Amino acid sequence: MTYTAKFRVWRGDDTGGGLVDFAVEVNEGEVVLDIIHRLQATQAPDLAVRWNCKAGKCGSCSAEVNGLPRLMCMTRMNTFAEDEVVTVTPLRTFPVIRDLVTNVSFNYIKARQIPAFAPPAGVAPGDYRMQQVDVQRSQEFRKCIECFLCQNTCHVIRDHEENKEAFAGPRMFIRLAELDMHPLDSKDRKVEAQEDHGLGMCNITKCCTEVCPEHIKITDNAIIPMKERVVDVKYDPLRWLGSKIGKRPGL
């Protein structure tokens, strides 16, 4: 079933830009990225768009479709009515390079600020032994494809550019949770999460979870458990006392 759809695509760069209207053919089974490619092929050869796998696995084609952060390659055209205007813009939290392409360096800088996995002294790579149940929880977080849709949606930085300095964002919180829950990681990630990476700025409003294309339960399974772990070491007087009198050492 072929029809002509109304598209509005943001075009421009960091000096300015705006939404441009297009009428473009849509065929059965297509996704938004297909339509963007058709625009490139037929009407706007210089339209910049980043993509790689077209299978929802590389995390490159992140954009906002009708205001919602989405992977363009996983947003099916049949979820829109034929007469609906489909608006496509670049991610609105990161600096735009051109058209639909943004500069997501923020996320790589934040990732570098998290100290790597640190096995206990004396345990060499190759000697790591752990049980499946102990790493199971963290494996959910390894599904992350680094599309940064969660980072883009998080209001802490989306609506407050000045918070970018102090706030690492949900993608980094799942990394911290993964390390803190890891049976062989010897570093304490809790105080670090709260004091260096801005865990306390998150108000658990769950938008990261809502947009994650890998359906990682970021808030329920990483952020809230980390907040509870932070309470253990920073805000719970009874547990603090317990740790001081030598009860319940490292669990």
Place this chain on the structure above:
Amino acid sequence: MSVTAPGRAQIAAKTLRTDKWWLQPLGTVAVLLSFIVYATWRAFEGAHYFTEPLISPFYSPCLATSCVEKSSLLGTPVGAWWTLSPALLILVFPLGFRMTCYYYRKAYYRSFWQSPPACAVGEPHKKYTGETRQPLLLQNSHRYFFYIGLVFNTLLTIDGFLAFRDHEGNWGHMSVGTLVLLTNATLLWLYSLSCHSCRHAMGGRLNHFSKHPLRYKMWTLVSRLNTHHPKFAWFSLIGVALADYYVRCVATGAISDFYFF
């Protein structure tokens, strides 16, 4: 609002969402406000909360000397100096429990505080510091409210079992009121046991599940409940108001409590 911060794609609209994103926050405000209005009225009313053998969940345990005769399961340790409604002595605990609940936090930050009103919809505040300062650091006390909540759940469950009696206190009877109180207690248990702090205490804080098989099992069970926590939060909130209203209707004589046997 700085979704238009320099360097970003310049788009004036605070959101380009075309769905009814405002519906959810609006619904939350409507339900929470109705509950607050109803609960405030009932808490200050100080009457129609007990009719043998039913007691309203807003008034249990009734701790002041002014409590209606026979309504005080734990006696009246507070004494006679307390002249306001006895509900005000205890409601701060369930209130604190719900105010610091991770799910309700999400609900009211979004709907009342508009921070954010919905995903990818700009928030109205100029500055944002999240839960890094007082008074919001107090949210970290949630686990203590959780433990106190367990005491309340136990008492309300006992109230439910005490309702297997008739007006004269003879055992072996059951009425609609019995079902109302027991349903209310069940919903409260589901709400408490699905709590994130409960999940953490059961096993969430461990890194070696393999060394704690029992706690791992409990954590797994609570985790399963936990995914339904928002649902339990609403059901138990509405349940508590309905249970109170039922007791009030029976206590005022507006309806009579139907006995099955």
